Amino acid sequence: MNKFIGKLVPRTIGFYFNLASFFAPKRIAESAFLLFCTPRKGKVENGQRGFLEDAKDLILEEEVTKIQTYRWKGSGPTVLLMHGWESNSFRWRSFIPRLQKENYNIIAMDGPGHGNTSGNLLNLPLYSSCAQKVINRYNPTHVIGHSLGGMAILYNLYKYKTNNAAIEKVVTLGSPSELSDFMRQYKNILGLSNRMMGLLEDYFIKTFGFRFTDFSSSKFAKHITKKGLLIHDELDAVAPYWSSEQVHASWKGSKLVATKGLGHSLHQDKVRDEIIGFLKS
Known part of the structure; x- marks a missing residue:
C-alpha cells in the first residue's frame, strides 16, 4: 500500500x-x-546538532541566502567540503578526524536549504554561487564534493575559473554528470x-x-585545468558510474578510481586514504 x-x-x-x-x-x-529544487530532508537533526554547533564559523550572505560555514582549524592547506542533496556538513563527521590527523585547515559549508543554511531550495547555479562566496572568504587549496556537491564545484570552476586560481586539487565522490x-x-x-x-x-x-x-559536468570538465580525483562505485544506485567515466574522459588532469560494493556515500577508510594520498601528492 x-x-x-x-x-x-x-x-x-x-x-x-x-x-x-x-x-x-x-x-x-x-x-x-x-x-x-525542493529537498525533503537535509536540515540538521537532533543527533547532528552537537557536532556542528562546536564547529560553527562565519555566516556568509549570497543575495538572500545565509550560508553557514564550519571550521576545524589546522596549520596546513585549507580544504573545503561540499555535501550532496538532502544532506549537510554532518556527513563529513567520520572524515574530518582523518583530515585533522594531517593538520589540514578544514572548512565545510551547508548548501542552500540544507543544514543550518537558510532557504528551502537547492539548485546547482545557486549552490555554485554560494560556494564561490565561501571560496572568496577562505581561499581553499583543495575542494572535496560528494554527489551534487561535486557537480556544483565542477560548474563553479567552469563559471568562475578566473576567480579560483588558488584551488589546486578537486575531489568528487559519487557525483552525477548530466x-x-x-x-x-x-x-x-x-x-x-x-x-x-x-x-x-x-x-x-x-x-x-x-x-x-x-x-553537463563532462562539458564543464573540458575547461578545468585543476588536478582532479574522481571516486565512484561501479554499483552506485544513486549516481551511475558512467557519470564519472564521462567526466574523466573530458578532464585532462583527472584520475578515476573505481570501487565496487562501497555504495554511494563512500565513507570507507580506503576512500579516505585515496583522497589523502591524492591531496598530499
Missing part, C-alpha cells in the same frame, strides 16, 4: 501540472521547477508530458541561460 501511495502522489502532481500547463504555462513551469538525466527521471516519476517538459526547459533557459543538455 505504501509503495502504491508513493507512486500515486507524484503521478497526481504530474497530472495537475500537465493539465494546468494549458491554462497557465509560465506559472506551472515555475511550480514544476520549484518542486524539482542535468538531462535528472530531468528525464523527474519526467518519469511525475509522468510529465513532452509539452510540460518543454515549458520547464524554457523556464531554465530564461532563468539560467542554458538548456538541460548544456548543464
